[in-house]
Structure formats: C-alpha cells, structure tokens
Amino acid sequence: MANPDALSVNRPIVWTIAGSDSGGGAGIQADLATMSDLEAHACSVITAVTAQSSVTVALVESVSSKMLQSQLDTLASDLPPAAIKIGLLADQAQIELLAKWLTEQQACWLQSGKNVPVILDPVMVATCGDALANGGGLDFTPFKGLLTLITPNVSELAVLAATELTSVDACIAAAQKLSETLNTSVLAKGGDNGPAWCQQQANDLLVCTDVDGISDKHQWQRFWLSSNRIDTNNNHGTGCTLSSAIAAVMAHGFVLNDAVVVAKAYVNSGLKASYQIGQGPGCLARTAWPKELVDFPYIKLVTTNEIEPMPLKTYRHEQASFKQIEESLGLYPVVADVEMLETLLKAGAKTIQLRVKDPTDVTLERSIIQAISLGRDYKARVFINDHWQLAIKHQAYGVHLGQEDLIASNLEQLRAAKLALGLSSHSYFEILLAKQHKPSYIAFGHIFPTTTKVMPSKPQGLNKLARYVSLMKGELPIVAIGGIDAACVNSLKATGVDDVAVVRAVTEADDPAAAFTALQQTWWEL
Ligand SMILES: Cc1ncc(COP(=O)(O)OP(=O)(O)O)c(N)n1
Ligand SMILES: Cc1nc(C(=O)O)sc1CCOP(=O)(O)O
Numbered sequence: 001m002a003n004p005d006a007l008s009v010n011r012p013i014v015w016t017i018a019g020s021d022s023g024g025g026a027g028i029q030a031d032l033a034t035m036s037d038l039e040a041h042a043c044s045v046i047t048a049v050t051a052q053s054s055v056t057v058a059l060v061e062s063v064s065s066k067m068l069q070s071q072l073d074t075l076a077s078d079l080p081p082a083a084i085k086i087g088l089l090a091d092q093a094q095i096e097l098l099a100k101w102l103t104e105q106q107a108c109w110l111q112s113g114k115n116v117p118v119i120l121d122p123v124m125v126a127t128c129g130d131a132l133a134n135g136g137g138l139d140f141t142p143f144k145g146l147l148t149l150i151t152p153n154v155s156e157l158a159v160l161a162a163t164e165l166t167s168v169d170a171c172i173a174a175a176q177k178l179s180e181t182l183n184t185s186v187l188a189k190g191g192d193n194g195p196a197w198c199q200q201q202a203n204d205l206l207v208c209t210d211v212d213g214i215s216d217k218h219q220w221q222r223f224w225l226s227s228n229r230i231d232t233n234n235n236h237g238t239g240c241t242l243s244s245a246i247a248a249v250m251a252h253g254f255v256l257n258d259a260v261v262v263a264k265a266y267v268n269s270g271l272k273a274s275y276q277i278g279q280g281p282g283c284l285a286r287t288a289w290p291k292e293l294v295d296f297p298y299i300k301l302v303t304t305n306e307i308e309p310m311p312l313k314t315y316r317h318e319q320a321s322f323k324q325i326e327e328s329l330g331l332y333p334v335v336a337d338v339e340m341l342e343t344l345l346k347a348g349a350k351t352i353q354l355r356v357k358d359p360t361d362v363t364l365e366r367s368i369i370q371a372i373s374l375g376r377d378y379k380a381r382v383f384i385n386d387h388w389q390l391a392i393k394h395q396a397y398g399v400h401l402g403q404e405d406l407i408a409s410n411l412e413q414l415r416a417a418k419l420a421l422g423l424s425s426h427s428y429f430e431i432l433l434a435k436q437h438k439p440s441y442i443a444f445g446h447i448f449p450t451t452t453k454v455m456p457s458k459p460q461g462l463n464k465l466a467r468y469v470s471l472m473k474g475e476l477p478i479v480a481i482g483g484i485d486a487a488c489v490n491s492l493k494a495t496g497v498d499d500v501a502v503v504r505a506v507t508e509a510d511d512p513a514a515a516f517t518a519l520q521q522t523w524w525e526l
C-alpha cells in the first residue's frame with residue numbers, strides 16, 4: 001500500500017499572522033510547529049511580541065503598522081499563501097490594516113481564479129488567564145466577507161455576540177448570529193468547560209456558510225462535532241493549534257468541513273500526548289497527520305427540535321451493523337438497465353448495481369424485480385441504487401445510497417430487512433457521517449474526473465484516497481469510484497483500496513462483457 005506521507009512531496013505554503021509566544025506553546029510558535037507537522041511550509045507575519053511563560057503574560061508589544069505591512073507585502077511577492085491563519089491582532093489599527101490588505105489581495109486572487117481560505121482565531125486571553133489583546137474592545141466587522149471561518153471559544157463567542165451564554169441554545173443562536181454578521185462559517189469551540197457545554201465531552205458547533213465543494217445537503221447546516229474530553233491541564237495553545245491545522249489541511253485542498261474534523265483529530269491526538277514543561281499548563285505534542293479513527297469527532301446535524309449533542313456513550317453503541325461483506329466486492333460494475341446487468345452477470349460479475357436515474361421510468365419496479373431475480377440465478381450480489389423501498393419489497397441483496405438519499409431513507413427498515421448497505425462519500429466529513437451508520441461498505445468518489453454524473457465536489461485524486469484508506473483500513477470495505485478505467489487500476493490498487501466501481505469503462509466499451517472480464521482480471525492479478 002502507498003504511504004500517504006510519501007505522496008505529499010509538494011508542501012503548500014500556509015501563513016500564520018499572529019503573535020509570538022516566548023514560552024513556545026501557543027501563538028506563532030505553535031502555528032509553525034503545527035503547519036510543518038501537517039506537511040505544509042509555514043510563513044509567519046508577526047503582529048505582536050509577548051513576554052510570556054506558562055504562568056504569565058508579562059508584556060505585549062505590537063509591531064508597527066509599517067512592519068506589519070512590510071511582512072505581508074514581502075511574503076506576497078515570493079511566497080503566496082495557499083491558506084492563511086490569523087491569530088492575535090493586538091489592536092484595531094491592525095484589524096483595519098489587515099482587512100484592507102485582504103480586500104486587495106482577494107480581488108487579485110479572484111482574477112487569477114485562486115481561492116485562499118482565511119481562518120480567524122479571535123484570540124483575546126492566554127490559557128493562564130492573562131489578557132493578550134483588548135478583546136472586548138476589538139471590532140472584527142472590517143473582516144466581513146473576507147473570512148472562510150472564525151473559531152471563537154465560548155468566552156470569545158460571548159464577547160463577539162455581546163451576550164451572556166448560559167445555555168446551549170444561546171450558544172447556537174450566538175454562533176448563527178456571528179456567521180451572519182461576518183458572513184463566514186463559524187466553529188464555536190466547546191473545549192473549555194462552561195455552563196453551556198457538556199462536561200464529559202468537547203462539543204464544537206460548526207455553522208456552515210457558503211462552504212466551497214460540499215454537498216448541497218450540508219450547506220447552511222449546523223453540526224455538532226463531539227469528542228470525549230481529554231482530561232489534561234496541558235492545553236496551552238489548543239486554539240492556535242486547531243486554527244493553524246485547519247488552514248494547513250485546507251492548503252492541501254481539503255474542503256472546510258474536512259479540515260475541521262482532521263484538525264479536531266489532530267488536537268485530540270496532541271492532547272493525549274501533551275506534556276508539562278513549566279509551572280503552568282503544558283503543551284500539545286505534535287503527532288503528525290491523524291490516522292486514528294478514535295481521534296475523529298462524532299458528527300451530528302443540529303435539528304431545530306434536538307439542540308443538545310447526544311452523549312457519546314449512547315450513540316457509539318446503539319446501532320447494529322448492516323450485513324457484513326464476506327467475500328470481496330472486487331470489480332463492481334454499475335449499470336443503468338437490466339439488459340446490461342444480465343450481460344455482465346453472464347460474463348462473471350459477482351457484484352453489480354442497478355442504477356436507474358430516470359424518475360419517470362414506468363418500468364422501474366419491473367426492472368428491479370428482474371435484476372434481483374437474475375442476481376439469484378447467477379448467485380451474484382445485486383445492489384439497487386436509490387430505490388430502497390422497492391429493494392426491501394423484492395428482497396435485493398443490498399442498497400446503495402448517497403449522503404443526500406440518507407436523509408430521506410429509513411435505515412431502520414433497511415436494517416430490519418437485513419439488506420446490505422453501501423454509502424457514498426466524498427470527503428473525510430462524509431466518511432465519518434457514513435461510518436456512523438455502520439454500513440456494509442463505503443464508496444469514495446469521484447477519484448478522477450467523470451462525465452457520468454455532475455459532482456459538486458472536485459476529483460479526489462490518489463493522495464486523498466490514500467489518506468482515506470489509511471484511516472478506514474480494517475473497519476469496512478472501501479470502494480473507489482469515478483473515472484476508473486484500465487489505465488488507472490494499477491495506481492488505485494497501490495493506495496490499498498479494497499474494491500473499484502466502474503460505469504463507462506464497462507458500459508460504454510464496444511464489448512462490455514470483454515471490457516469487464518479484462519478489467520476484472522487486471523484487478524485480481526495486481
Ligand atoms: C459503488 C457506488 N458508489 C457511489 C455511487 C453514487 O451513489 P449516489 O451518491 O447515491 O449517487 P447516484 O448514483 O444516485 O447518482 C454509486 N451509485 N455506487
Ligand atoms: C455514479 C457515480 N458516483 C460517484 C461518486 O463519486 O459518488 S462518481 C459516479 C460516476 C462514475 O462513473 P464513471 O465510472 O463512468 O466515471
């Protein structure tokens with residue numbers, strides 16, 4: 001299997017615009033260590049120098065406007081950023097200067113078709129409790145429309161929303177309001193113990209606002225991201241680490257929702273290995289790109305009638321798994337009609353999917369009955385795409401559903417009917433959502449460009465696939481889909497992916513049966 005670390009030869013450039021922490025646990029020092037650990041090249045624009053240890057902030061001195069501007073301009077001409085993290089801004093003049101600079105830059109980036117994510121961690125107070133900036137007095141509205149994400153903790157959210165936060169719904173309302181005021185996504189962090197947040201868990205609230213490249217069904221939604229609380233006092237620099245990790249992961253081309261869950265896993269893993277270095281709160285360890293599923297959060301859509309995040313203990317154990325796939329799915333053709341399905345079953349396909357996308361097709365139920373019956377004749381596993389009620393009614397082997405279909409389907413009925421379940425995913429975020437349902441397999445796509453389907457996301461490519469595979473290996477069978485043909489099966493196999501699904505490479509071949517046989521043989525022989 002390919003080593004995902006070895007695949008990232010090019011380090012994207014990520015900037016941190018923040019203050020120096022002489023104690024080394026937070027600020028610029030934490031940002032540089034995080035970005036470098038997450039395989040990015042880190043550049044720094046220093047806003048302030050702090051005389052700080054693990055127990056005190058003795059002095060904060062901001063750099064001059066001339067120095068701030070010069071750092072920005074000097075870097076921009078030679079080391080342009082793929083993503084930017086903003087941390088401590090010492091005064092209002094720095095906010096105004098940076099907002100003006102970002103406005104000009106974003107016009108240039110837009111012209112050259114570049115989208116540079118900007119993550120703002122509105123730092124106000126150090127972990128030891130001492131003030132770093134005149135937080136209450138700072139006005140962040142000059143950043144309206146310029147940010148991708150803002151990451152306040154509960155106290156910062158209360159200051160920014162100018163309200164007391166004494167209940168979960170007050171936190172949700174404040175995060176929503178902040179997202180509208182600044183026209184940005186918000187990650188309201190629940191890592192700090194507070195009256196509004198569960199004590200055993202770190203529950204972060206993600207408010208999605210016009211996020212690039214995610215499913216329409218996740219756009220404008222709010223999600224709880226929950227992890228068990230890691231019991232340590234060594235949490236100095238947690239917020240800096242989280243926001244710089246988000247910027248670094250986005251610089252690698254991951255969508256915002258992915259960057260947030262990977263960054264949260266990175267922080268969890270860093271907290272577990274954290275260490276005390278002075279008399280006060282110690283620092284997070286740097287534990288590289290997260291690869292342990294246990295460090296990733298549980299994701300739950302916030303619905304209006306259910307605002308509390310569920311206790312982790314309950315939801316981790318409440319559901320039974322869907323049917324397990326005993327024999328590999330192998331080369332898995334996805335076809336649009338029964339005729340093609342029969343041709344490929346005759347050619348030896350042992351797993352196949354009927355994917356009828358015409359909603360007006362009056363022969364749909366008949367096609368599904370025929371496909372299921374042919375599957376029995378040829379002892380093959382026939383999955384039905386989308387039409388889960390008909391699949392249950394006629395006892396198909398399994399159903400394949402997309403993330404969008406999940407919302408409208410009744411998984412309990414599918415589970416009770418003992419059908420296998422395949423779920424689509426297009427990101428870390430969707431993989432985690434899919435895995436929570438304990439399906440029979442998870443499909444990742446689209447790996448390469450495809451004309452079979454209009455996709456809201458960009459092609460994943462092999463590097464991302466290798467990362468997903470290394471996270472999920474041993475959990476569930478993983479099926480790659482999208483743009484797969486004879487020319488790429490070799491490189492797909494090298495990622496360690498379990499199975500591959502194909503449409504055009506088989507169905508649009510001159511001789512689909514021969515194309516299937518040849519592709520299948522190549523796949524098994526690799
Ligand atoms: C094996 C496999 N993977 C992914 C898909 C796509 O399913 P979905 O997201 O539901 O999209 P549609 O196929 O319904 O357009 C699939 N069908 N099979
Ligand atoms: C149906 C489908 N689902 C995808 C996903 O990524 O979820 S990609 C895809 C089309 C795959 O077709 P082809 O092999 O012709 O590229």
Ligand SMILES: [Mg+2]
Nearest residue numbers: 386401402405
């Ligand atoms: Mg579907």
